[in-house]
Amino acid sequence: MNIFRFAGDMTHLISILVLLLKVYATKSCSGISLKTQELYGIVFLARYLDLFTDFISVYNTVMKLVFIGSSLAIVWCMRFHRVVKRSYDRDVDTFRHYFLVGGCFLLALFVHEKFSFREVFWAFSIYLEAVAILPQLILLQRSGNVDNLTGQYVLFLGAYRGFYILNWIYRYFTEDQFSRWISCVSGLVQTALYADFFYYYFISWKNNAKLKLPA
């Protein structure tokens, strides 16, 4: 564990806490893409198949349970919670995310570290996470104004993989046999997808204005 990875995990945790706060405090999921939440649920379920077979550390296991639990809880809320589901706007959350699932799985069948059930699902989860934010970013562009908590949620979610990139650079220089090129390339793509969001977020913060993404 290094400071970059720990900062990344904490930033990821904060993004989830901000999302949970928004949904539970406001009893509303306006501006949140259910499809992105479903994709994250698939990402964590596919990535943590080794949850009960490989014990790395208490921290690792607890964080995996938090990530799986929170993503499934949000999906449940947006689909079934009596009050929350009313604020879900199906008409703006129209990204066809099943293509992302199919495409990433196909890619994982061809590009993986080892052709085993777990490694193919692990690579699938890495590729899917890189594109999971697309429905959310498209929804924000469609819905124009972005409320503060949603904006902070996306900001932290984008920043966490940026910390992981620093972690991979650090590990590359400090560990001899370190080679996580699947994670690195996907992490770079994932962080790059947030580039324009980060830009408009910075502009709105500098001008102390409401965050607006151009349509």
Next chain:
Amino acid sequence: SVDEDAHDEL
């Protein structure tokens, strides 16, 4: 038990 190729990152 941690086999050698277990992914230690979240």
